[in-house]
Amino acid sequence: MAYLMPSEFVTKMVDAGESKIYMAPRDALIRAYMAGAILALAAVFAVTVSVQTGSSLLGAVLFPVGFCMLYLLGFDLLTGVFVLTPLAWLDKRPGVTIPAILKNWGLVFVGNFAGAFTVAVLMAIIFTNGFATEVNKVGEAISVIGESRTLGYAQYGAAGMLTLFVRGMLCNWMVSTGVVGAMISTTVSGKVIAMWMPIMVFFYMTFEHSVVNMFLFPFGLLTGANFSLMDYIIWNELPTVLGNLVGGLTFTGLTLYTTHVRTAPKRTFG
Numbered sequence: 001m002a003y004l005m006p007s008e009f010v011t012k013m014v015d016a017g018e019s020k021i022y023m024a025p026r027d028a029l030i031r032a033y034m035a036g037a038i039l040a041l042a043a044v045f046a047v048t049v050s051v052q053t054g055s056s057l058l059g060a061v062l063f064p065v066g067f068c069m070l071y072l073l074g075f076d077l078l079t080g081v082f083v084l085t086p087l088a089w090l091d092k093r094p095g096v097t098i099p100a101i102l103k104n105w106g107l108v109f110v111g112n113f114a115g116a117f118t119v120a121v122l123m124a125i126i127f128t129n130g131f132a133t134e135v136n137k138v139g140e141a142i143s144v145i146g147e148s149r150t151l152g153y154a155q156y157g158a159a160g161m162l163t164l165f166v167r168g169m170l171c172n173w174m175v176s177t178g179v180v181g182a183m184i185s186t187t188v189s190g191k192v193i194a195m196w197m198p199i200m201v202f203f204y205m206t207f208e209h210s211v212v213n214m215f216l217f218p219f220g221l222l223t224g225a226n227f228s229l230m231d232y233i234i235w236n237e238l239p240t241v242l243g244n245l246v247g248g249l250t251f252t253g254l255t256l257y258t259t260h261v262r263t264a265p266k267r268t269f270g
Contacts, residue, residue, distance in 0.1 A: 007260045042064075150235040
């Protein structure tokens, strides 16, 4: 598993952030669309496994297959660009400005949502036989997730909002570590192993991932779950996005960049 030293793979992170800023809007949208769709399919797969086997651990163990696929194919998640693009700005790469970063985030958000929503519609059709029957057992489990992770937080008010934000932070600490994992090795097997571990942790701990939620909650709304669009936006997506941004950038991006790129002066002995 050809392992790269931290100073090498963190430099790759900065390079990747710079390349995303210069990417054509069309390519940013396509890559984000496919990432959102693949991650949504992985979420369906994991929930299906959990429902059919009764083991949420098994579902979490298998969920990272989607994350690995999308990053091996070079697609982009919002949670990843939250971490990579600011590093290129901190490194003073030419042309990397705050407006350019925000534009990239906006394109990736739109692409991720469109991809995840596409899968939500397709799976709603499958799980209801073209909306001719009640949603099946797996679809019902997904709908319950939507209710518990909107109204479940709302009932606690500010404390619920704080909990949601912190779950979003912890989520992207792990997910962005998975993004870094794709850069730690130069072999496919090495990349997959490094990505798999933190993604499994985030999914089993039910932390809040903004892109996964772009599938879960619209699916629930399409199949008649007991929460509203505004519940989803206010009591999940917005605080989750903010938590993902703060957690990934703070715990992964800035820590790695500070100690492996802008390292402190070496200690001298006199």
